[in-house]
Amino acid sequence: MLDWKKGTSEPTGTVGVSARGARGQVGGFWLGRALAGLLALYLLGALLVGWYWSQEPQLFPVQQSAQAAAEQAQRKLVGGYTTVATLKRVAQTLLDKPGGYLSNDIAPPGLWLDNMPSWEYGVLVQVRDLSRALRKDFARSQSQSTEDANLIKAEQRFNFDNKSWALPASEAEYAEGLKSLERYLKALADPNQQNAQFYTRADNLNSWLGDVATRLGSLSQRLSASVGRVRLNTDLLEGQSAAVGAPLSEEEVKTPWLQIDNVFYEARGQAWALSHILRAIEVDFADVLAKKNATVSVRQIIRELEAAQEPLWSPMVLNGSGYGVLANHSLVMANYISRANAAIIDLRTLLSQG
Structure with missing residues (x-):
């Protein structure tokens, strides 16, 4: 039975229940505000960390880096050492840069970032191409010679899935590829x-440059398609030979809006890696390039690729129309890439005929 307070018409038990309910509401309110504050702090911290992780690595001096690495390992800087050491450092940058390797992250802030993973993929493309060229061309004297076992393992490791986060993770496989390159350098x-050799011949260099030209040509087309354009479809119909040809039709080629920045940063990644590799090639193939009068051509290619690394002052990749008010960063990048590609085609001509 409830007792009644004097001078009131409300049971004392009801007052107690109401007071506890009010205190519970106040406590829930402050708990909600505390959780919201913690969430806001987390999001702010993730934003700042994501901005720091998205900073692209700076260019490094190739020859000095290879010389320092050789001296630290107490090795002689033999022919080919600069190229392989540069490949090793370029690949190592993917793992050692701020935030490490981000392409396979499954948690924020890495999960939210797409520009840096695209940059990483661009670098990885050039690492894979050069590791393959090392195995099949640079380290072999002729088509019937034996492939280097360490370079076989390096190519296999670098061609592992770039988005694997489970065991084995992408970083672990790439780290094994670096170890294989280190073993090859030691033997070289x-x-x-x-058994470990590096042959600085014009035909070896020309073969790798053919792969580079194909990569840059594709990049140039994808960058130019940021604004959309109509082109003739020159693809042959199935079953028809090139001599007969196929009916030509027009088709619109346009990079999806959400993919424009990804293509842009992939191009920056490829240009970053390739500029370092070509500087190493200039060192190891100095005699070949001088004999073919091609040294200036290599330096011009490097200049175009390094110009593509200029800082992007806009907070986003702008995609203005060709002659519109806003800039189109993809078209600017396509200009540098296509000019580097044209110079590579001229360089290949010099190597084969000069």
Whole structure:
């Protein structure tokens, strides 16, 4: 039975229940505000960390870096050492840059970022192409010679899925590829080991440059398609030969709006990696390039690729129309890439005929 307070018409038990309910509402309100504050702080921290992780690595001096690495390992800087050491450092940058390797992140803030993973993929494309060229061309004297076992393993590791986060993770596989390159470098610098070789010949260099030209040509087309354009469809119909040809039709080629920045940063990644590799090629193939009068051509290619690394002052990749008010960063990048590609085609001509 409830007792009644004097001078009131309300049971004392009801007052107690109401007070506890009010205190519960106040406590829930402050708890909600605390959780919201913590969430806001987390999002702000993730935003700042994501901005820091999205900073592209700076260019590094190739020859000095290779020389320092050789001295630290107490090795002689033999022919080919600069190229392989540069490939190793370029690949190492994917793992050591701020935030590490981001393409396979499954948690914020890496999960929210797409520009840096696209940059990483661009670098990885050039790493894969050069590791393949090392195995099948640079390290072999002729078509019937044996492939280097360390370079076989390096190519396999670098061609692992770039988005794997489970065991084995992409980073672990790429780290194994770096170890294989290191073993090849050790054998290359050891005069007592004759199995590891690096042949600085014009035909070897020309073969790799053919792959580079194909990559840059594709990039140039994808960058130019940011504004959309109509082109003739020159693809042959199935079953028809090139001599007969196929009916030509027009088709619109346009990069999807959400993919424009991805293509742009992939191009920056490829240009970053390729500029370093070509500087190393200029060192190791100095005699070949001088004999073919091609040194200036290599330096011009490097200049175009390094110009593509200029800082992007806009907070986003702008996609204005060709002659519109706003800039189109993809078209600017396409200009540098296509000019570098044209110079590579001229360089290949010099190497084969000069």
